[in-house]
Amino acid sequence: MKNKWLTYPYLVWMLIFIFIPLLLVLFFSLTVRTPEGLAFSFENFQRFFEPIYLRVLLRSVYLALISTIICLVLGYPMAMILAGNNFKRKNVMVFLFVVPMWMNFLLRTYAWMTLLERQGLLNTFLSFLGLPPLNLLYTQEAVVLGMVYNFLPFMVLPIYSVLSKIDRQLIEAAADLGADQVTIFRRVIFPLSLPGVMSGITMVFMPAVTTFVISRLLGGGQFTLIGNLIEQQFLFVGDWHFGSAISMVMMVIILLSIGVLSRYDKEHEGGGLW
Amino acid sequence: MAQNIIHLVNVSKNYNGTEALRNINLYIRKNEFLTLLGPSGCGKTTTLRIIGGFEAPDGGEVLFNGVNITSVPPYKRRVNTVFQKYALFPHLNVFENIAFGLKIKKMDKKLIAEKVHNILGLVNLSGFEQREIDSLSGGQQQRVAIARALVNEPEVLLLDEPLGALDLKLRQEMQIELKNMQQRLGITFVYVTHDQEEALSMSDTIVVMKEGSIQQIGSPIDIYNEPKNSFVADFIGESNIVSGIMLRDYLVKFAETTFECVDHGFKENEPVDVVIRPEDIQVVPAAESKLQGEVSAVTFKGVHYEMIVQNNSTRWKIQSTAMAPVGAKVGLQILPEAIHIMKKVTVK
Amino acid sequence: MKHYLKKFYAILIYLFLYAPILILIIFSFNASKSRGNWSGFSLHWYFELLQDRQILNALYNTMMIAVLSAVIATLIGTAAAIGIHNMKKLKKKVIMNLTYLPVVNPDIVTGLSLMILFVFINLRLGFLSLLLAHITFNIPYVILSVLPKLKQLDKHLYEAALDLGATPLEAYRKVILPEIMPGVVTGMLLAFTLSLDDFVISFFTTGSGVSTLSITVYSMARRGINPKINAISTILFLTVLLLLMIVNIRMSGNHSKKER
Known part of the structure; x- marks a missing residue:
């Protein structure tokens, strides 16, 4: 079958709408506007390493890391429960984890706004118990909660799919060789599930570190993340050069971490950037 | 004198710089059962695919009844193929699979039904018209694949290790059936296998191949009794x-x-x-x-x-x-x- | 005992996942604006939605873009998948990595890079730019759902069709396409859902006056709570749920057919 021309529309499309735009971002990140026009410069990148912006980067990474760890801690046991054969309606249970992934994350985030706000359900409940209302919304904890809530399924499903593919005979063989339950988990199940854990971490950490919606809606704009910084540069400040530079830094961080993590993911078909 | 239906002249083929076929010269007589025999990688399947038109040779010519068909696409050749894993169309049932080629030729519906009916009788699958491919056993799928090719009344039938996926007993039954079918229909069979017993028991002519070149051409008895070199001797028996x-x-x-x-x-x-x-x-x-x-x-x-x-x-x-x-x-x-x-x- | 512990844990997690959504849906039927107190069942907010020109407009845009981008992405993506499938190893790998790029690249980068492009080529940000952006991020998902189907195909099917007299075009129409159809349909539904779902890329590639539901929700939510959002959420949630159930049933349907 020699039909390579079938890919041409796709290749042309990707060239125009993926490749060239990224080149433009690179171009803008490496130039500054001067009275004489555009000039080549590393100024934008230097500026990013000023403490005020570095703090934003660190905060983004910090909050994303915390969310990822919470997702892993909550998600791994859940994935194990799903992978075990103890439930009759296993398919439905897995399906229930898929549904939220497809529901608009904006709406999922909004749902928490209505729960956490001062007149929201949680505070109504507290006052019903005779307790004083709490400031729940627009806190750092609310941002982390929003991330965990939004991305938990992305941690559970990859781990589940790896766990459910583990050959039962391996576990029986380990038991046969004298391993107790804890040892089986530590020496057999966990190492085998690492590819799932890695892709779970990637799938949680990546959107968490780049989000600007969760921090905006649940943090109320007080906790600027790197995503918010980019949004501001493009839509309010209008400094595309600096915005592009931040985007480049973020892209490199993310592609690098995916590259490193995907080395564990041997099932990844034909993909992986390295 | 028997007429040559296919003639390969100095055919050669390279894959990424490695020689798959080296100067193959071979003629196939009308109505004979010819087997291409050799270990995997010897070029037997490549030879078959060149005859079928699925691969173009890098050098040399393929003559069909004396006419050069080297650059004729497969769908214009009077040759049909039984593929290794049958290549039956899973979305079509038995009838639709067999009728596929006839429908392409825009044959009359009634005639198609009649032909499919007859050919199913020939391969002992009468009444299987409406069955789904998935529901058939390996042996039955094999018969459908043969019927699908034969219904087009090809002058040459190409078979690429068609019995490889069957178990021993079924394979031996099918060997006899195939040989009978070939004699009854009077169609030229070109058969590819790595199984020397199969080759010896079915063929009129055996072509032993190794590393892209022909080692010996002859009747099964010649090949067994008078192997030309130690490779043939070792490979046959x-x-x-x-x-x-x-x-x-x-x-x-x-x-x-x-x-x-x-x-x-x-x-x-x-x-x-x-x-x-x-x-x-x-x-x-x-x-x-x-x-x-x-x-x-x-x-x-x-x-x-x-x-x-x-x-x-x-x-x-x-x-x-x-x-x-x-x-x-x-x-x-x-x-x-x-x-x-x-x-x-x-x-x- | 251990079994109950597992069950308890699972229930807690599901509660965490679904309680907010359920509360959101329940309060969309609340008669008053309050998010803490239930003041009676009412379809008030849904009627409000119907009268909101801006939201109806956004709904229209969302649906048009979802349908158009899904169809166009499916055409381009399916053709590309067939071509990629037939490529040599190295070339395939290069193109597959290119295909993964928009999948792994943060949405925000894809969105703003497209915005820069559109501004650069003087394309007015609006419906067309949104559509182009949606097609762009949809194509890889179509390719990724069609390719596995092609991989499962017996590689001789195409040759078998030619052998039986079909021209290459007929072979594709009568054999290859019917065989990979489940993957194509799944890819299209996936593209449709993704388009419906997208916020970030739309946010960057749209201009004033043209809005999708997501964008409308964001601008409303940024200003605070609005029960109309609850009503939109409910509709969108049920739509996505329905679509997913169709996809799921289709898949398991294929499955049981195979097992017969």
Whole structure:
């Protein structure tokens, strides 16, 4: 079958709408506007390493890391429960984890706004118990909660799919060789599930570190993340050069971490950037 | 004189710089059952695919009834193929699969139904029209694949290891059926296999191939009895192949012993390969033979015993209905006609 | 005992996942604006939605873009998948990595890079730019759902069709396409859902006056709570749920057919 021309529309499309735009971002990140026009410069990148912006980067990474760890801690046991054969309606249970992934994350985030706000359900409940209302919304904890809530399924499903593919005979063989339950988990199940854990971490950490919606809606704009910084540069400040530079830094961080993590993911078909 | 239906002239083919076929010259006579035989990677499937039109040769020509069809696409060739794993269309049922080619030709619906009905009778699957492909056994799928090809009334039917996926018993049944079908329909069959027994029992002509070139072409009997070189001898049936020296015409020395033989035309003291079939060696009391050895293993094979006899430097494989126990000293008797002398193959 | 512990844990997690959504849905039927107190069942907010020109407009845009981008992405993506499938190893790998790039690249980068492009080529940000952006991020998902189907195909099917007299075009139409159809349909539904779902890329590639539901929700939510959002959420949630159930049933349907 020699039909390579079938890919041409796709290749042309990707060239125009993926490749060239990224080149433009690179171009803008490496130039500054001067009275004489555009000039080549590393100024934008230097500026990013000023403490005020570095703090934003660190905060983004910090909050994303915390969310990822919470997702892993909550998600791994859940994935194990799903992978075990103890439930009759296993398919439905897995399906229930898929549904939220497809529901608009904006709406999922909004749902928490209505729960956490001062007149929201949680505070109504507290006052019903005779307790004083709490400031729940627009806190750092609310941002982390929003991330965990939004991305938990992305941690559970990859781990589940790896766990459910583990050959039962391996576990029986380990038991046969004298391993107790804890040892089986530590020496057999966990190492085998690492590819799932890695892709779970990637799938949680990546959107968490780049989000600007969760921090905006649940943090109320007080906790600027790197995503918010980019949004501001493009839509309010209008400094595309600096915005592009931040985007480049973020892209490199993310592609690098995916590259490193995907080395564990041997099932990844034909993909992986390295 | 039988007419040549297909003629390959100096056909060669490269894949990424490695030679898959080297100057293949081969003609296929009308109505014969020709088998391309060889180990995997020998170029037999490539040859078949060039005849079918799925691959274009890098050099040479394919003639069909004397007409050059080298650049004719497969859908315009009067050739049909039975694929290795059948390649039945899973979204179509048995009837639709078989009718596929006829529908493409825009044949009348009634005629199609009639032809499909007849061909299903031929392959012993009457009444299977509406069955889904998934619901058929391997053997049944095999028959559908054959029917799908035959219903187009090709002049040549190409079969690419069609029995490879079947179990032994079914395979033997299908061998007989295929051979009968070929004789009844009078269609030329070009058959690819790596199974020498299959080739020997079905073919009119066998083409033995190795590393992209033809080693020998001949009838099954010729190929078995007069293998042209040690590769053919080894590949067709089992053989003892030892190095020897042709002392002079009709006299050869191997295993430190001199034997009379029927071959001639070699240089004096020319190094040669000596091929002896295991069933051509007789076990006799040690004193009655000039070649002796000790039995080191005996295996019961059903019809005969297989023995390994060790003689100083050489291991002999022997098939015999008589048995000598392990450790026994025996003599080996080899008649002049059983000794096949071959030129040494220069190993590349 | 251990079994109950597992069950308890699972229930807690599901509660965490679904309680907010359920509360959101329940309060969309609340008669008053309050998010803490239930003041009676009412379809008030849904009627409000119907009268909101801006939201109806956004709904229209969302649906048009979802349908158009899904169809166009499916055409381009399916053709590309067939072509990629037939490529040599190295070339395939290069193109597959290119295909993964928009999948792994953060949405925000894809969005703003497209925005820069559109501004650069003087394309007015609006419906067309949104559509182009949605097609762009949809194509890889179509390719990724069609390719596995092609991989499962017996590689001789195409040749078998040619062998039986079909021209290459007929072979594709009558054999290859019917065989990979489940993958194509799944890819299209996936593209449709993704388009419906997208916020970030739309946010960057749209201009004033043209809005999708997501964008409308964001601008409303940024200003605070609005029960109309609850009503939109409910509709969108049920739509996505329905679509997913269709996809799921389709898949398991294929499955049971195979097992017969």
